[in-house]
Amino acid sequence: KLDKTVFKHPFINRLSLGMVADHVTLEQGTGAVHTAPGHGQEDYVVGMQYGLPVYCPVDPAGRFFNPEGFDAHLPPELLGKTVWEGNEIVVEILKKHGALLALEHIDHSYPHCWRCHHATIFRATDQWFIGMDNLGLRQRALDAIKGVKWIPEWGEERISNMVSSRPDWCISRQRVWGVPIAVFLCDACHQPYNDPALNRRIVEFFQQQGAEAWYSAAAAALLPPNAACAHCGHAAFRKENDILDVWFDSGASWHAVLEAEPGLAPPAQLYFEGGDQYRGWFHTSLLTSVGVGAEHAAPFTMVGTAGWTLDEQGRAMSKSLGNGVDPVDIADRLGAEIVRLWVASVDFREDVVDSEAIMQRLADNYRKLRNTFRFLLGNLAGFNPASDAVPDAGLLPLDRYMLARCRELVEKVSGTDGQSGWYGDFQFHRVFHAVNEFCIVELSAFYLDVLKDRLYTFAPVSVERRSAQTVLHRIAEALVRIVAPILTFTAEEVWQYLPKVEGREASVHLALFPKAEKLGAANPKFMEDWETLLKFRDFVLKGLETDRKAGKIGKALEARVEIVTNGEYLRLLESNSSVLKELLNVSQVSLALGIEPEHLTALAWRIGIFPALGQKCNRCWNYYPDDSEQHVRTFGPWEQVCGRCAHALTQMGFPSELPKA
Numbered sequence: 001k002l003d004k005t006v007f008k009h010p011f012i013n014r015l016s017l018g019m020v021a022d023h024v025t026l027e028q029g030t031g032a033v034h035t036a037p038g039h040g041q042e043d044y045v046v047g048m049q050y051g052l053p054v055y056c057p058v059d060p061a062g063r064f065f066n067p068e069g070f071d072a073h074l075p076p077e078l079l080g081k082t083v084w085e086g087n088e089i090v091v092e093i094l095k096k097h098g099a100l101l102a103l104e105h106i107d108h109s110y111p112h113c114w115r116c117h118h119a120t121i122f123r124a125t126d127q128w129f130i131g132m133d134n135l136g137l138r139q140r141a142l143d144a145i146k147g148v149k150w151i152p153e154w155g156e157e158r159i160s161n162m163v164s165s166r167p168d169w170c171i172s173r174q175r176v177w178g179v180p181i182a183v184f185l186c187d188a189c190h191q192p193y194n195d196p197a198l199n200r201r202i203v204e205f206f207q208q209q210g211a212e213a214w215y216s217a218a219a220a221a222l223l224p225p226n227a228a229c230a231h232c233g234h235a236a237f238r239k240e241n242d243i244l245d246v247w248f249d250s251g252a253s254w255h256a257v258l259e260a261e262p263g264l265a266p267p268a269q270l271y272f273e274g275g276d277q278y279r280g281w282f283h284t285s286l287l288t289s290v291g292v293g294a295e296h297a298a299p300f301t302m303v304g305t306a307g308w309t310l311d312e313q314g315r316a317m318s319k320s321l322g323n324g325v326d327p328v329d330i331a332d333r334l335g336a337e338i339v340r341l342w343v344a345s346v347d348f349r350e351d352v353v354d355s356e357a358i359m360q361r362l363a364d365n366y367r368k369l370r371n372t373f374r375f376l377l378g379n380l381a382g383f384n385p386a387s388d389a390v391p392d393a394g395l396l397p398l399d400r401y402m403l404a405r406c407r408e409l410v411e412k413v414s415g416t417d418g419q420s421g422w423y424g425d426f427q428f429h430r431v432f433h434a435v436n437e438f439c440i441v442e443l444s445a446f447y448l449d450v451l452k453d454r455l456y457t458f459a460p461v462s463v464e465r466r467s468a469q470t471v472l473h474r475i476a477e478a479l480v481r482i483v484a485p486i487l488t489f490t491a492e493e494v495w496q497y498l499p500k501v502e503g504r505e506a507s508v509h510l511a512l513f514p515k516a517e518k519l520g521a522a523n524p525k526f527m528e529d530w531e532t533l534l535k536f537r538d539f540v541l542k543g544l545e546t547d548r549k550a551g552k553i554g555k556a557l558e559a560r561v562e563i564v565t566n567g568e569y570l571r572l573l574e575s576n577s578s579v580l581k582e583l584l585n586v587s588q589v590s591l592a593l594g595i596e597p598e599h600l601t602a603l604a605w606r607i608g609i610f611p612a613l614g615q616k617c618n619r620c621w622n623y624y625p626d627d628s629e630q631h632v633r634t635f636g637p638w639e640q641v642c643g644r645c646a647h648a649l650t651q652m653g654f655p656s657e658l659p660k661a
Contacts, residue, residue, distance in 0.1 A: 002032075004050075010099035014072045021046040038124035056124045058083060060174045060241075083121055126190075128172040128181060128242065130291070138163060141290045144298040151304040151426050152349045159278045159286070169287065171245045178243030180214040182206075184223060188234035198224060214239065251284025254299035255292075267297060272304040304426055307351040314353070325354045334363045337487050341366055344432040344486040365436060369487070372439040373494045375448055376476040379455050383469045383499050390463065390470045392520050397579050399471040400520070401530045402447045406475045407519035409438050413482050414513035423513070428486070435483060443475070450582055457620040457644075459651035473499060478514040529572055533583065536573070540584050540607055547609045557621050560588035560612045565605035567593060587612040587623035617642035 005018035023042040024033050037047030038056030047054065057074055059065050064078045064086055075093060078086055094100035111120045132138040141163050150156040172181060182202045184193040205213065205222065219239050228235050258266040266289065273281055282303055289299035309317050309325075317324040327339045341362050346352040395403065413431050415421025422430045451468050458465040476498060484491035488509075495508035505511040540563075544556050553559045561584060563573065570593050573580065580589045612623035615632040618640040624630045630643035635656055641649070650656065 011075065011093050011097050012072050017050060017052070019046055019050050039122050041122075044124065054124050058121065058123045060125075062121060084119075125174060127170050130169040130171055130287070132166060132168050137287065137291055141286055144286065144290050148298050148300060149302040151302065155278065155303060155305055159282060162279055162283060163286070169245075169284075171248045172242040173245050175243050178246065179211050179249055181240045181242050181244055182214060183240040184219060184227075184237040185240055186229040186232060186234050187236040187238055189229060189232040191229060191231045193223070193227065193229065193237055195224070198222075215241075247280055247284040248288070250281050251286075251288045253281075254285055254289055258299070266293070266299050268300045270302045270304060271300040273306070275305050275307065277305075304348075306348045310351055310353050312353060312355045312357075316351075317354070325356065325359065330359050334359060335366075337490055338363050338366055340486055340488065341432070344428045347427075347429045349426075365440075366487075366490075368440050368444065369436065369483070370490060372444055372448075373476070373480070373490070375444070376472050376479075377494065377497050380469060380473055380476065380499055382460060383466075383473060385470075385473055385499055385501055388466055388469065389473070390467045394463065394467065395471065396464060396467045397530075397576055398447070398450065398582065399467045400526070402442070403471050403474060403520050404523065404527055404530075405438070405442060406478055407516050407522070409434060410478055410482070410514045410519060411516045414516075416516050423485070431482070432486065435479070439479070450585060453582060453585075453620060453622075457648060459648040461651055462648065474519060478519065480508055481511055481514050484508045484511075529576075532569075532572060533576060536569075536605065537583055539605070543607055543609050544584075544586070553609065553611060555621075556585045557587050558612050558616075558623065559586045560590070560610050560623075561586050562590045562592065562608040562610065563605060564592045564607075569605055587614075588625075615640065617645055619645040 002018040003020045007016040007018060009016055019035060021035070021042070023046075024031060035043045035046060035052075036055070037044045037052050038054045039058075044054065053070070055067070055070060055072065057064055057067055057070075057072075062082050062084075064074055064081055064083070066073050066079070075089075077089055077093070081089060091100065091103060111122070112118065113120050130137070142160055145156060145160050145163070148156070150159075182199075184198075185191070186193065201224075202222065205217075219237050223237060226235075227237065229237075254266050254268060258264045258268060271282060271285065277283070285299050289297065293299075311317055311323040311325075313323075315321065315323060331339050338359060342354065342359060345362060392400070392403075411419075411421070412434060413422050415424055422428070422434075451472075454464050454468050476494070480491050480494045480498065491508045495511075540561055544553070544559060544561075547553050547559070548556075565573065570591060573591055577589070577591065581587070614623050614625040614628070616623050617632055619638065620642060622642060622644075624632055624642050626632075628643075632640050632642050633646065635641040635646045635649055636654055636658055638649075646656065
């Protein structure tokens with residue numbers, strides 16, 4: 001009944017029209033609301049259906065004014081006032097006209113700025129748009145998306161959905177700062193003055209005086225003489241005061257960086273940002289590049305996306321919650337390498353958790369990694385790779401095995417021919433965990449621990465020690481290159497202390513990743529045998545630990561191990577008999593054939609652990625039977641020295657006899 005009913009405005013000399021709108025319901029209030037086509041999307045749609053003009057008496061500063069071309073005039077007391085100041089004034093005007101039925105103050109959450117939480121207003125203004133379907137921009141953008149590598153892969157579907165469903169792109173904003181939209185508009189018909197020569201002149205003007213000069217220079221000073229509107233012939237123009245959407249600015253960064261800089265050209269190899277940039281930087285960069293690029297291609301060949309950082313309760317870190325972990329604070333207290341190590345330890349493609357406790361654990365990890373490098377460097381003192389390195393064929397079996405394990409790590413991390421490796425696939429967390437395990441478990445807890453006897457008791461020039469140093473040097477060279485992108489300063493520090501090699505780069509950050517083939521040829525049968533040897537080692541170590549706890553032996557070097565096994569395993573152990581003592585860290589090992597069925601283990605061997613025979617060498621702490629070639633004897637000023645140590649002392653230049661008085 002109220003549809004198209006005519007109403008009189010309470011204090012403006014104007015009639016109003018009753019309208020029916022779907023967005024107004026009877027669930028709240030009376031069902032009768034004020035409609036302002038110039039201040040809201042729903043009101044605008046209804047106003048168009050009823051032919052209402054888009055009336056917007058609020059200027060860009062949020063103050064009331066009387067727009068030209070409308071016969072409705074605001075009361076003088078409202079002019080120049082902000083909409084917030086106008087609330088109380090309107091109430092007083094309604095009271096004055098006897099038109100105020102009721103007054104109630106209410107609080108509501110819409111609309112408010114999500115960032116500063118202050119109230120906002122909507123107002124209708126002329127805007128500048130890029131039409132998504134003009135010249136096939138939308139489809140060309142969708143086609144370009146398919147040629148990009150997205151990390152993670154779901155990024156392709158996400159941005160495709162956004163591009164396919166987005167409306168035309170509004171590129172103008174009403175702000176008092178920003179990059180101006182450098183366009184002149186006719187005062188009469190409001191059409192833009194379109195002249196390429198003028199556009200070039202404005203570019204030069206900006207280059208000379210900066211974009212801010214747009215607001216200080218008069219329009220007439222920038223326009224060519226006798227400029228006239230091509231549509232109506234009018235000769236007076238005004239400058240557009242809107243600014244460009246900041247996303248247009250960032251979206252054009254590919255042009256500023258890659259096209260404007262000498263020696264560079266699009267596309268960029270990688271764009272990397274958070275997941276919110278699928279509607280931001282990634283999105284606008286794609287549209288601007290496809291829109292103006294000669295090849296209509298994306299400005300990037302690869303796009304990587306990071307997840308959010310969460311606290312231990314799974315909440316996104318934010319300033320307002322105060323639950324963030326400040327990386328600068330961590331760097332100041334624990335070192336910048338710890339921050340880098342944390343970034344590398346998590347899968348950046350997912351949401352990740354960070355906390356003080358996690359940073360402290362990573363600081364412990366870092367100390368272990370650093371100590372591994374310290375051990376490597378300490379035992380390379382005096383080693384000259386050019387003259388002291390042992391050829392691959394002359395390396396001891398244990399050293400060959402660890403070199404092969406390092407080769408496997410390199411293959412995974414830096415890749416092989418035709419494969420990019422974990423670094424190439426942006427799987428930095430797998431690099432961290434693999435390097436961490438290799439250094440702490442395989443090197444520190446196994447190889448370097450086993451190697452101490454050779455490194456500390458053999459003569460520096462001995463083949464056994466040189467074999468170990470050769471492998472330590474090659475492992476250190478490979479590891480420092482692998483960790484360089486993560487432990488930036490630590491790797492550079494290690495690099496400067498490594499033995500000098502002719503032709504090597506001055507900085508690790510100028511060096512290439514290690515090549516797997518430089519660490520020896522792959523030998524699957526050799527690695528399979530060593531997997532069995534290490535299982536055997538674990539089996540024996542458990543037995544040694546049991547007897548040590550029972551008080552039957554003290555340290556492992558105080559033990560001898562008797563092994564009984566079948567023919568297949570006996571052949572494997574006999575072929576590696578030279579390393580068994582070192583591998584098990586015991587003084588004596590004996591092998592025998594024949595194993596009774598009731599004593600069969602899963603690995604078809606059984607062991608006996610007994611106190612070592614003979615006497616202890618005071619230098620290497622190994623025990624040797626009195627009737628063996630290596631029996632303990634006096635050497636120069638030293639008593640209780642085994643034959644092996646006596647040979648090492650001889651190689652080191654110590655006389656076997658004390659000089660006569």
